[in-house]
Amino acid sequence: MMQEALPLKMEENNSGTLYVPVDLFKQYVERVQFPKAISFGTKTIQCEVAPHPDQKNEYMISKNLWEALMIPHEGLIHLLQKEDTVFIGPLVGIFTAGFTQFNLRPIGERSLFFAKLLSVEKKVGAFYFVFGAHQIDWGNGTVNGYFYTADGWKQIKVPIPNVVYDRLPNRKVENLEFSKQVKERLQTEYDIPWFNPGFFNKWDIHQMLINDVKASKHLPKSYFQPEFTDIQNLLETYKQVYIKPANGSLGLGIQQLIQKKDEPFVYCRFRNNEENRLRRYSSLKRLVRRQFPFGLEDMIAQQGINLLKWNNNPIDFRIHTNKDEHGRWCLSAIAAKIAGTGSITTHVKSGGEVKTVKEILHDIGANPAIIKKLHETALMLSERIDHHMPGFIGEIGFDIGVDQSEHVWMFEANSKPGRTIFSHPKLKGDDLQSRRLPLEYAIFLFKQSVEKQPELVNANEHFLQL
Structure with missing residues (x-):
């Protein structure tokens, strides 16, 4: 059962209580079944439940619960219930690399992109932050994550998140051992849904x-690590061929081969030193030898389209x-x-x-x-x-x-x-939509993972008692 997103506030007392809207509390009374524990990220703690003292349509948590759960700030959240445990959040971490020592731009040139990405939490309902491998404290099950607040970037310690959104910047970082280890541990030890893993080849x-x-x-007709005859056949059939790296991005390394009608020459269009270039060759063999001196390993030859x-x-x-x-x-x-x-x-x-x-x-x-x-x-x-x-x-x-x-x-x-x-x-509306949807999908994964959760309340080793 998932409730609509509602505000979450802190109550200045140490009663270990979750205060819920009156309508929800009535449901607990009717069923004679009250939650006994509350979970945030990967932390679960015993709690009492009471109706909101001011009858507001919001959640409140007493200060001692708030601090024990390591809730970073007040915000808009979803609440799910499984058996005797309520799950609030979700707490969603964006995993990346390339952090700097500068508080104003902690992720370097990509700081503005991440700030815009995180800003949708107020509209969707979640706690959203950015973290890297070195910010995880495996011993305590916490992350010293970067949150984007009204006062700019702040590092706040929170539990390991419910869901991870992979935004590693490139294949090189993705293939580093520490990146693989973080993903492996969070998925196997914590059973955390991790989405958008890996760059496509x-x-x-x-x-x-x-x-x-x-x-x-x-799909255009394509060859991987093409032979000369593959390129020749494509060029004869389609009069243009694209050759590009299988692991390329941003259009880097792409070359276009063109065979004009009734001309003996073959042309090659490519980009070099940030300039668009066009070269003419007397034969395809000369073009391939000159333009691809290191061969065509890990390259794709693809039919050109008019x-x-x-x-x-x-x-x-x-x-x-x-x-x-x-x-x-x-x-x-x-x-x-x-x-x-x-x-x-x-x-x-x-x-x-x-x-x-x-x-x-x-x-x-x-x-x-x-x-x-x-x-x-x-x-x-x-x-x-x-x-x-x-x-x-x-x-x-x-x-x-x-x-x-x-x-x-x-x-x-x-x-990516x-x-x-x-x-x-x-395209401003599209921009907002494309930033909002990953967080909405993270909420879907959060809901799925809660539904798979085992009964926590009877497994004392899984939660803390205040």
Whole structure:
């Protein structure tokens, strides 16, 4: 049973009491069953229950309970009940790395992003903080986490959280032993739901979906660690080929090969030293030898698509999908990205431009029904990836294209999507939605984990007595 989100306040007494709204207390009286313990994060303590003294629709906790549970501040919370224990919160930790010694910017350049992410707790109802591996005190079962308050960043000691949202910054940090150990211990020793684990590998996703009936028709023809003949066949068939790192991100390392009609030359478009470059070669063999001197290990060669264009520049679409408070996939954000002149990708750093989908489709006179097609495809792909992949996935960022025949193609799926599209003034609502949904999904996971909880009250070793 989960109650609606209500304010949580501290009562200046040491009675060891949880005060609940009168209506909820009446339910306890009718059932002649009163909670005997309260749980916050991974701490559980005995308590008494009483009706709110002022009959307000809020929760209050006596000071000694508050301090023993290590509640960081007053706020909006959810309350769940399982057997004789009430669970309040949830306490949700965002796991990351790259902390600094500066209180104003404790996570360096990403501090503003995390501050915006944490700000949704007041709207959703939870306690939300950021932490790294070195802030966990395993002996005491606590975390010295960073909370973003009205006075800026503050480090506050709290119990180990109910749910962890993985926001590690890159694959290098993710593969470090200490990152793996934290995840392993929290999941095995504390049975904590950990969502968005791991960066996606492009080829793993491709292989996962290629035999999926619904998803496979949206995948461009691709080869991993391609032979020369694979590239040659793709170029002859499609007149353009993209070659990119299987573990790449931000458009780095992508090269486009172009074979123009009735020309003996082969062109290569790429980015070097923050400049868009175009080179012409007399043969494909020379191009491959020069452009890929270290070979094509861990590279993917992919069929080029004749995309919808704006002023002769290709367009693709960034679509964010998230799971909601019911654990269902929904579309949280969508934007069109236009490639910069001479650029191989639509990334803003390569001269790309962001527009709303309605704007772009209107400008190029395209069928507005494409929007519905994009929505449906992104949700279907989210469900199929989720179906095939282990662990909890809470969000995906897709790079999707539409060709001249209005067929939808998936180029990439990212487990930790970038947020450059949200600089567009008309995408502020999407920005808020895409920040709010991860916390709503964390509440769903909190509810699931509570329902799986064993009976705590009779297991004295699991909780403290004041």
